[in-house]
Amino acid sequence: MLAAGLIDPAAIAEISKTEARYAVAISPAMRALIQTPDDPIGRQFIPDPAELLTAEYESADPIGDDALSPVKGIVHRYPDRALLKPLLICPVYCRFCFRREHVGPDGGLLTDAELQTAYAWFAAHPAVTEVILTGGDPLMLSPRRLRGIIATLSAMPHIQTIRVHSRVPVADPERLTGELVAAMETDRSFWLVVHANHAREFTPATAAALRRVRTLGIPVLGQSVLLRGVNDSSEALEALFRAMIANRMKPYYLHQLDPAPGTARFHVPIEEGRALLETLRGRVTGLAWPTYVLDIPGGFGKVPIGPDYRRPDGSVRDFQGVVHPA
Numbered sequence: 004m005l006a007a008g009l010i011d012p013a014a015i016a017e018i019s020k021t022e023a024r025y026a027v028a029i030s031p032a033m034r035a036l037i038q039t040p041d042d043p044i045g046r047q048f049i050p051d052p053a054e055l056l057t058a059e060y061e062s063a064d065p066i067g068d069d070a071l072s073p074v075k076g077i078v079h080r081y082p083d084r085a086l087l088k089p090l091l092i093c094p095v096y097c098r099f100c101f102r103r104e105h106v107g108p109d110g111g112l113l114t115d116a117e118l119q120t121a122y123a124w125f126a127a128h129p130a131v132t133e134v135i136l137t138g139g140d141p142l143m144l145s146p147r148r149l150r151g152i153i154a155t156l157s158a159m160p161h162i163q164t165i166r167v168h169s170r171v172p173v174a175d176p177e178r179l180t181g182e183l184v185a186a187m188e189t190d191r192s193f194w195l196v197v198h199a200n201h202a203r204e205f206t207p208a209t210a211a212a213l214r215r216v217r218t219l220g221i222p223v224l225g226q227s228v229l230l231r232g233v234n235d236s237s238e239a240l241e242a243l244f245r246a247m248i249a250n251r252m253k254p255y256y257l258h259q260l261d262p263a264p265g266t267a268r269f270h271v272p273i274e275e276g277r278a279l280l281e282t283l284r285g286r287v288t289g290l291a292w293p294t295y296v297l298d299i300p301g302g303f304g305k306v307p308i309g310p311d312y313r314r315p316d317g318s319v320r321d322f323q324g325v326v327h328p329a
């Protein structure tokens with residue numbers, strides 16, 4: 004990154020300390036989009052000395068996942084669904100991600116024995132009807148492994164829905180080959196949720212990867228994190244959600260940033276986030292409207308955080324700000 008002019012030589016000592024603590028990776032596709040280190044793409048992936056400062060409200064387990072892991076690789080918080088993390092490697096390491104710690108040489112890949120234990124857990128929990136493959140990034144698995152995981156889950160009668168959360172379609176679209184797409188074939192309800200934070204992440208290669216996914220009829224949703232200096236303006240959010248719709252992707256969640264250590268430079272207060280979303284209501288197609296969610300620190304789950312249009316007295320505000328009495 005130094006050679007590529009992405010980091011200031013004067014900051015090299017501090018950046019090295021950051022790299023020693025948190026993993027760093029930019030994919031070639033994302034690297035190609037960076038014009039200046041501080042632009043909306045560069046900010047997401049280039050390490051910054053500010054990551055060494057942990058604010059007092061930040062936590063290494065910001066959303067309380069650790070306590071909710073019954074067996075390695077599974078996080079179970081809600082009655083009907085659970086996360087399965089088969090691999091912890093990601094094509095890029097977002098500087099705001101609470102999982103940006105270094106993973107060992109095995110990439111956090113669950114061993115065959117650990118996968119068997121995870122399958123046994125799902126088999127023993129018939130109330131869990133949805134599996135959310137996340138990570139790291141499940142689309143970094145080989146087609147053979149992904150096919151095996153999806154086939155095994157699909158063979159369990161109570162598993163109705165399988166969901167993949169991934170950054171690969173934008174971060175490394177060439178990786179989403181026909182063979183990898185074919186590995187997602189299942190007779191269950193199958194959904195792909197793509198993590199993207201800026202309109203510029205939608206390149207022709209991403210559009211082509213998403214077309215390959217659509218050949219299987221897989222519905223595609225978008226999720227984003229509200230980030231200072233990346234998408235914290237009305238224009239940036241509008242462009243992001245319109246880019247998703249143009250790519251036949253329904254914006255699903257706009258996440259409030261999890262308070263992971265060293266992420267304060269990305270923090271946008273919730274009141275500001277609500278005000279930003281309000282500027283889009285009515286002006287932008289309802290298809291482009293995501294649910295703004297907070298993963299409550301401590302492990303209490305995700306909840307919608309507005310904006311609200313109805314007041315406790317029953318009066319309702321319209322999209323132009325006019326209040327209509329109850």
Ligand SMILES: *Cc1c(COP(=O)(O)O)cnc(C)c1O
Nearest residue numbers: 078079080081084085086135305
């Ligand atoms: C986010 C999350 C889910 C998925 O929640 P949805 O609201 O269904 O998208 C499931 N389990 C855990 C532990 C999560 O953090």
